[in-house]
Amino acid sequence: MKARALAVLVLLAAGVAGLFFSPIFGFWAVLRPVAAVLVGCYLAVELSVRFPPLAVLRAPLVMLGGLLGAVESELFATTVFGLPTDATIRGLVLGITQSWQLTLQSTWPARPDPAALLFVPLAVALAALLGVELVRWAPAALLPSLVVVGFSQAYLPLTGWAAAGGACAYGGVAAALLMVSRDTAFLRSASRWGVRVWAPTLVLGLVGAILVTLLDPVTPVLSLRQTQPSAAPVILTSPLDDLAANLREPDVPVFTYTSTGHVDRWRLAVLAGFDGANWSSSAVFRRMGATVALPSGITVPTTSRAATVYLPGATGQTDQSDQNAWWLPSQPLPTSVAGTTPWLDQSSGVLVAHDRPASTSYRLTWREPEVSSAALAGAAVDPHADGGFGGLGEIPPGIFDLATSAVHGIRPSFQAALVLERFLADNYKVATGKDLPTGAAWPQLTNFLLQSKRGTSEQFAAAYVVLARLLGIPARIAVGYRGEVAAPGLPITVHNRDVLAWPEVAVAGVGWVPLDPTRTAAGSGASVAADNSLAAAADKARQDLPPVKQLRDPPLPPRADDGGRPPVISLGWIVPGLVLLLALMALVLIGIPVLKALRRVRRRRATGLDGVVAAWAEARDLLRSHGLAVAAGMTPRDVAAACDRGEGPPVGAHVRVLAVLLDSALWSGAATQAGAVEGAWSAVLLVRRGLASQPLFSRIRATLRPGSLWSPAAGKTRTRRLPTALGRRVRGRRALVAE
Structure with a gap:
């Protein structure tokens, strides 16, 4: 009976250690394979107890039981009536060699797919095997599960109540194992003095850890994910370079989509780096997980939107035969993708995929900020936005004077961004026909801004970004396709003629707001006035922009101590004060008896x-x-x-x-x-x-x-x-x- 109890406690310790991966995949996604592994391992232990001749085979039986649990819970689709096949063996090999890497390369929470999750039940099975074999000495039997706990914390350290609950769960199982074994003098001493010394110390330490964690929830800075290189597909071409070529074949279909509401634009790529000759992307791609959280800088309410995208074939986009990735139509704040597993750059919302089949479809959900036009018009820009000031190269003469005259001396704000957009829209023309200008380096931009004043959306967007950065407005280029205004639910086909490059401006609390100096995007007119999208708010703010002679700097954000209100008292001393108080209490409680x-x-x-x-x-x-x-x-x-x-x-x-x-x-x-x-x-x-x-x-x-x-x-x-x-x-x- 004691042998069974010890085996059960060792298995529970391994199972609790495996549940420490819950923040990465979700609790229920981890519980199912971990429970299956524990059941398989216990059945093997029970066989060795009931049939003594099998005791010499306990180790291989436990390992076999754990593997069967992992297979039946995660790789059942590769089996035939539950029996392993060659595909099952290959899945296990990939689970041992690659699944832990795929998880590190993913956004979190990761997709609970066998390709990424399988290493967790396999680690639990190994910890259970070693623990059962070392159960004669209880402290050694806990070491394998402790290694799994440490492995999980190297992925994503637990904080707050999750950390306290996990520590209590594992500590309870470990204490029960040690008390049942009772094979050391330390345990006899601990049982005699536990209530007097160890119990108060444990309670005080736990309470202190919870208070410090809740009052100062520090984001973990050490993680294996930071050292894991990305295995994202390689992209060698930029949609910005091929914009003019696509416009020369306007009738070629690119993709079809259906949505529950109006979609203003679809993005393919975002370019923030500029050295004077080339525009580049600083995207860091990770395999898209189950869901993606909103950036912390967005403080306004958001609404959820969804659309189904169908890519009919490889002829719909620019030829990408020289690379192993495809741009996928996306939105600035995607939250989930069903139907495919793309790679995501969270700072821009750009999606890419490995070699695309002849056709594919996926359902994209995203969040869109909700803000009124009045609030948007008076908003400040976000100077700390990632990629907002990606470089300008060597600025040609006359460009800075043009930028300052374009906004009439207004300080950097979203209103100044709208004034700059109106300046380009009123003084420059969109090129049409077959003779289309190409290029967005300084020679082409200088010719566009100071001489020809004629260009495609490529030159409009690039010129806007360089002028905005000269004025202290964070901006970047987005390349994709304009949407169309149609009845919700009806399929809409996007063609090469809809290709578009547009600038985006970082607004504090809102995120990146798309603009359109060419005035050709679907969201740049009265057709979407009734829509509550971000593009509609920007369009309404654009229409309400006062004339040049009436332009005034928007009021500065009010200070917290204005208007007779008491100044905000900084509470930064609370955490150090509480830590000092806890240290003094511990010194008194321990020092007096000592x-x-x-x-x-x-x-x-x-x-x-x-x-x-x-x-x-x-x-x-x-x-x-x-x-x-x-x-x-x-x-x-x-x-x-x-x-x-x-x-x-x-x-x-x-x-x-x-x-x-x-x-x-x-x-x-x-x-x-x-x-x-x-x-x-x-x-x-x-x-x-x-x-x-x-x-x-x-x-x-x-x-x-x-x-x-x-x-x-x-x-x-x-x-x-x-x-x-x-x-x-x-x-x-x-x-x-x-x-």
Whole structure:
């Protein structure tokens, strides 16, 4: 029975360790394969217990049971009636060699696909096998599961209540395993002193950890994901370079989509880097997980939108035969994709996929910020937006003067961004026909801005971004396709003629807002005035923009202490203050018992008459800790009488024994023998045992009471000083002995 209990606890420890991966995949996604592995391992253990001849095969049976649990829960689709096949073996090999890497390369929470999740049940199976084999020594049996816990924390450390709950769960299983085994002297000591020492320490430590974690939830900075190189597909061409070529074949279909509402634009790529000759992307792609959270910088409400995209074939987009990736139509804030597993750049919302089949479809859901046109018009730009100031190269003469004159001296704001957009729309023309300009380097942009004033959306978007950055407005280029206004739910086909490059401006609290200096995007007219999309809010703010002569800087955001309101009090001191308070509490709770223990050790080393007197001082301080008022001139018999009268603990008889020994040592006239010292400390032990019968709360209070650390006379801290009357007797007796 004990062997089964130990095996079950070892398996539970491995299972709890596996559940530490829940923040990465989700609790229920991890629970199912972990539970299947534990069931398989336990059945193997049960077979070895019921049939003793199989005991020598317990290790391979446990491993086989764990593998079967992993296969039946994660690779069942590769089996035939539950029996493993070649595909199952290949899946297990990939799970051992690659699944842990795929998880590191993914956004979190990751997709609970076998290709990524399989390493978790396999790690649990290995920890269960090693733990069962090492169960004869319980501490060693816990080491494999502890390794799994550490492995999970290297992926994503738990914080807050999740960390406290996980620690309690694993600690409870580990404590049960150690108590059931009871094979070390440490356990016997812990069981005797656990309530007095270990339990309060554990509770205080747990409460302190929870408080510090909740008050100061620091984002983990150390993770294996930071050291794992991305295996994203390689992209060698940019849609911006092929924009003019697509416009020369306007009738070629690209993709079809259906949506629940109006879609203003579809993005393929975002370009933020510029060295004067080339525009580049700083995208960091990760395999898209189950869901993607919104960026922390977006504080306005958002609404969910969805669309189904169908890519009919490879002829719909620019030829990408020289690369192993395809751009997928996306939105700025995608949250999930069903039907394919793309790679995502979270800073721009760009999606790419590996070699695309002849046709594919997927369902995309995304979030869109909701903001009024008035709030958007008066919003400030976000100067800390990633990629907002990606470089300008060597700026040609005349460009800076053009930028400053375009906005009429308005400081950087979203209103200034709209003024710059209106300047380009009113003073430059969109090129049409077959003779289309190409290129977005400084030579082409200089010709566009200062000479020809004619270009495609490529030159409009690039020129806007460089002028905006010169004015202190964070901006970047997005390349994709304009949407169409149609009835919701009807299929809409996007063609090459819809290709578009547009600038995006970073707005504080809102994110990246798309603009359109060409005025050709679907969201740049009255057709979407009733829509509550971000493009519609920008269009309404564009229409309400005052004329040049009436332009004024928007008011600065109000300070917190304006308008008679009290200034905001910084609370940054709370966490350090609480940490200091907890440290002081721990110092007091631990320091007082330690000081008393050191004093007792020092007294115990005394010999002869000093040893008997030290025993009396120890007994006196014990009684003082338990609330007995001991005056400076009280003798041991006075203290015993006070205990008999109910003024202190009922240990008067033991104190009288100590009084007899003390009187004998003081007045016998002979040298104090070693037996007297031992007898005195035996009486102290009797006093201590008598005090142990007091209520638990009284004993805890006595342990932590600091008053007995100093002498009862005038609060002095000389702990070995005797009461006044007794001190005179000792000094007089020592003089007699000396004569």
